[in-house]
Amino acid sequence: MGFVNNLRIGQRLGLAFAISIAFSTLIAVYAYIQMARINSTLALMVNDRVVKVEQLHRIRDNVNRTARAVRNIALLSDPDAIGKEIETIAANRKSTVELFDKLKASIAAPRGIQLLAGVTAARSAYTASIQRVIDLGVQQQKDAARDLLLGETRSLQQAYFESLEALVDFQKELMRTSADDAAHAVGTASLSLLLVAAAAAIAGAALAILITRSVVAPIRQAVAAAETVASGDLRLQLAADRKDEAGQLLGALQRMNDALVDVVGAVRGNAESVATASSQIAQGNADLSQRTEEQASSLQQTGASMEELGATVRLNNDTARQAAQIADSAAQAAASGGIVMDQVIGTMAEITASSQKIANIIGTIDGIAFQTNILALNAAVEAARAGEQGRGFAVVAAEVRTLATRSADAAREIKTLISASVERVDAGNTLVGEAGGTVGDVVGQVRRVADLIREISAAGDEQGKGLVQIGEAVNQLDQVTQSNAALVEESAAAAESLKRQARTLAETVAVFKLAQAQQSVRATAPARPSRPSAPAPAPARNAVRVAPAAATLDEEWSSF
Template sequence: MKIGTRLGGAFLLVTLLTTVLTLASLATLSQIGRHWVGFSDNVMVKQEYATQGYIKLGDGVQNFKNYVLRGGAYDKGFIADMDAISALVGQYRNLGATPQEQALLDRLDAGQRQYREAIAKAQALKAGGATVADIDAAISGADKALAAALSGLLAIAHEGAESTGANISTAIGSGKMVATAVGVVVAVLAIVFGVLATRSITRPMREAVTIAKTVAAGDLSSSITATGRDETGDLLRALKEMNESLKTVVGDVRTGSDTIATASTQIAGGNLDLSARTEQQASSLEQTAAAMEQITSTVKRNADSARQANQLAAAASDVASRGGAVVAQVVDTMGEINASAGKIADIIGVIDGIAFQTNILALNAAVEAARAGEQGRGFAVVATEVRNLAQRSAIAAKEIKGLISESVEKVGHGSQLVQHAGSTMEEIVASVRRVTDMMSEISAASGEQEAGIEEVNRAIAQMDTVTQKNAALVEEAAAATESLRDQARKLTGSVSVFRLGHPGAVRSMVQLA
């Protein structure tokens, strides 16, 4: 049975018994209440009515005495008191009267009638002038029957009150007995069930605590038996499963620690080898870096020379270009000179023709002057001079034409030479341009080679940095491996405190280097 069920059953039983006790107490209180209600609603009221009737009777007697002695309106007070007694008798009857009370009420009515008759007789005597002694003698003892009946009712009320008190006392005593009996039964059953429930819980709990302390001490060889079907049984079964799991875990940890120790030793050896090779690689990288620095210096010098040669070639190309331009201008100028010489030859030809025509005209003029005789002699002289001038002009024109022809021939030959020089100069300019382009390509290639070598240098520097970092990491890995070996030793020492109780859990004897 589950602990909750047992505790719930015990609490339910206690609750039921408490309910029984409560119901018994309520029954007792109900009985007391009924007695008290009967007392307060009947006995006390009747007692009050009887007491008020007795008081009204006394008031009526006193009012009648005052009437006899003093006269006046006291008879009205007496009559009111008698009417009040009659009203109280009616109310008393309405509450329900016992035969004894009914007899007393009848006596009270009869006594009241007799008393009223005596009072009426006394009033007549007073009206007739009788003395007080006569009036007193006439009504003496008339109120005794009325007073006796009221006294009887009061006695019955007192008896009812005493009876009610006795009944209430009896009910209270019975209630106390029932409550005491039920309370004792409840207490006994609560103690019994509490002890049983406590034992059923504390015994397995003590066993569980013992097992937990044993496990805490490192002893996992305990044999745990769990037969209960309640929560404590579940706890013991859970402790058993925990114990078995701890056995497995500790065994695995021992095996793992041995494996870690072996692996850490191998890793340490590998780290040492890797550290040595990393140092060799770092040394090789330093040598490579030094060689690359020399190559870089040489390539920089070559690049500087190529840039200077490129600048010289560019300057030569500019000079050749300017020379080609000058030669081209000379060729153009020679062509213009040749054209001008041709024009001059043409002009000289025209002048020669004019001189020839002038000579003909002068000859004709001389002939005509000879025909004229003495009259044409002066004109003949002029014609002769003109002819001489024309002949001299023709001779000069022929000489100039010869010179011009020779000049034109030389200018044409010079123009051919200049044209040949211009074409040669163009070839030189083209060659210089090709040389300049080649030097530019060489300079660009040298720059690219220089940039590539610088990148190689940076890469080598990065490789050197990475190698240095790798060396540091290898050292850290070696330190971590050594720390791992220490942790493996500590772990092996920690799990060695557990006693597993089977051959597979033999303590590790691996020697950590």
């Protein structure tokens, strides 16, 4: 059985067909040989035995016709009638001679040759006797002819017939022997054919059963294995101890099952990993969404602060324009004081009042510069919180602080000048004599104040432009933040959908049953890193870039 299992199905079928063909060929050859023997026996009977018997019967018929003709010659007196009978006897004699020649040529058995010799001798004696009867009849010796015919010739005829009958019996005996041989050959051939056919049938049935079992058994095993795999049970172990196509099929099914086990195990593990990762992504997106909302709120607060800073800068610009107008008025008053010296005291009083008003305005400008510096510092801090997105905003805030510092410096100088002017006005009351020179100095100082105020106004314009740029940057940051929030929501929805799909995939592959070893291998797969419990802090490089700016602001504010 092991040898058969190691043969390919084609080789098994070829072996079975070869054995069947061998039996069929054996049966056909044996039947052909037996049929040839039977045919030879029948041909011998038909072409030899029967022909010889027929020839002997024809010889006897010729003898009977010759005997009738001799009888007629012995009885007739008419020469013509006797002549006709003699012609008949001659024809019969000729036919008999031809038949004897054929018998001599065809009889080969010793017994047959012996009997044929007896027939020939009897024929010769009979022929000589009837010739004498014919001669007597022709001579019209009818009584002598009849006596010879009824006496000697009749006894010789009887001996002739007996010798012919003996040869006929011998030929019939040979025919019976041939018939018996043919019947025996038929019986033997029939029995042999039946035995060989039975052996062929038994061998064919045995081979059919053996081959069928060797083919059907592994196919049933393969079908059972396929049904087992179809039911989801992958704990399949098929014996691969065969080398035929069925063994190859079972081996292929085992390899397919092993590959399916690997695929299912990998899919199951990856599905769980994807589910865990998608859950972490969803939680991370939720945290990112919360931080994005906080950033949007901070940007809104920054926008409100920038609006306040813009209002302060606009107020500073208005104040600077008023100061410029006052400085122009002071310059005109100083010029008028040079012409009208008699009104010096009143003018000095007006200058004193104007100087005090300017001092108040300068104090206001100083407060505006202080508030501007504070707002710029707050804007820089908010820009530092915004990280990379607030870098441009930090630059603008630094420029605003620079302008505020310049405004403070100018206000400080104006304050110093105003103080000097007040002192000079107080001294002017006692130094009227020096009024002309002092008025000239005042005119120069007022012009300088006007220049400084124009510089403050220009700085305020630049601050306004910077604040406009800062507002645009804040609006852009707010738009980017809103877009990020929408993207975060979409990412969260996609992560949740991925989580559901991973769970569905895990439930789908959970139908398959794996062996314990394969489950343990899958269980030892590396786990995915867990999501951090708290949001990650902002990158350190942003803090490094913001810190120097904050330090610089503190130093400038201290000096201010």
